[in-house]
Amino acid sequence: MLGRVRADAARNLEAVLTTGARMLANDPAATISAIAAEAGVDRRTVYRRFASREELLAAIYESRLAAIEEAIEGARLREAPVAVALHRYVEGIIDVNRKWPVELHRMLAEDTVRHRRDRWVQEFDTFLARATDEGLLRSDLPAGWAGLVLPQLMLLAAEQLPQLSAAQAADTVVDTFLRGVGTV
Amino acid sequence: MLGRVRADAARNLEAVLTTGARMLANDPAATISAIAAEAGVDRRTVYRRFASREELLAAIYESRLAAIEEAIEGARLREAPVAVALHRYVEGIIDVNRKWPVELHRMLAEDTVRHRRDRWVQEFDTFLARATDEGLLRSDLPAGWAGLVLPQLMLLAAEQLPQLSAAQAADTVVDTFLRGVGTV
DNA sequence: TCTAAGTGCTACAGTCGAGTGACAGATAAG
C-alpha cells in the first residue's frame, strides 16, 4: 500500500499532540522547538505534520473536542437516569481534562471552537434542566451558576487530585456538586 | 517639594498597572506596546517606570498580593466568628480578582510569589481547620479539597457573574461552598 | 507665569521564534 502511515510516524504524531497539549496548557507561549524536544522529535518534524503553529493548535483542539464529544455520547444524557448520566459525564470529562489539558481562555477565543462547543453546551443545559425538573438541582441560584460550577470542579479534580482515579475523582466532584447546588 | 510625584503621572502609572493586569490575564504574551496603547500612553512611558517587562509583571503581582493581604487582614480569620470571617474573606478576594486579575499558573511560577503566598495559605488552612472543628465543614473528603474548591469558586464568581456586586457574588459562593463541602 | 517633571515621537540595535529548503541517514514493512 502506498497510502499507509508508518507506525513510528504515528507514534511521533501522537507524542507531539499530547506533549504539545500538556506544555501549551501551562505555557501558551511554549516554543515549537521546546515542544518538539520534549516529545523527543526534531523541530523540523513538527513542521512536516503541521504547516504552522496554528495548525498544531487546531489539531490539539480537535483532539480535545472529539474526546469531549465521545464522553458526552457515552454519558447518554437524554436517556439514562440523571444521577447515572451525571456521574458518567463527570468521569469522562475528567479523563479528557487529563489527557488533553488546554488553556481554555485561549481555546475559546477561536470562533470555530466556540461554535462547535455551543452545541453540546446547549445539550448539557437541557440535561441540567431535566435534573432541575426532577428536583435534583435547586432553582434559586443565579442563572447558569450550576453550569459554571461543574466544569470548574471537573478541571480542579483532574489537575489537583492526581492520586485519585477518574472514577474516584468523579465521586468527589459529583458529591460536592450535588450538595453545593443540589437538593441532596 | 522636589520629590513629589505629579498627579497625572500617578494616574498613568495606575492605568498601566490595572490595564496591564487585565490584558495579561487573558493573554500572557500581551505586548508592552499593546498594554501601553490600551492604557492611553506611549510605549516609552512604560519603560520609564519599569526597566523591563519583568519589572512590570512584578509590580502587578505586588499589587495583587498586597490587595489579597489586605483582604485577609480585614477578614480577621482568627478572631471573628467563622461564618462572618468566611463571608468577609470571600467578598474581599472577589474584589481582588476583579481589580487585579492575573494568570495564576504564570504568577505562581515565580518563586518569590509562591513563598509569600505560602504564608497566608497556611493561615487560611488554619482557618479551615477551625471551621472543621466547629462542625461547619465535613472531614470525610480528600485532604485539601475544600481549600482547592473555594478559590475556584471565588474566581468563577468574579469573572462569570459580573452583574452581581461583590457582596452578592460572595453570598452565592459561600452558599455553594458550605453546602458543597460543609455540613449545612 | 515660570519651571521642572513628565510625555510623545522617530529611529535604532539586538534577540528570538516562525517557517523553509536540501540532503544524507535511519527505519518500518513487504
Added chain:
DNA sequence: CTTATCTGTCACTCGACTGTAGCACTTAGA
C-alpha cells in the same frame, strides 16, 4: 534485502518584540 517513507541537521529569511537614545513638546503646580 530493498524500497518508500520518515527523520535529523545545517543554514538560511523574515517579522515581531524588547530595550535604548535624543529632542521637542505639554502640563501640573508653586
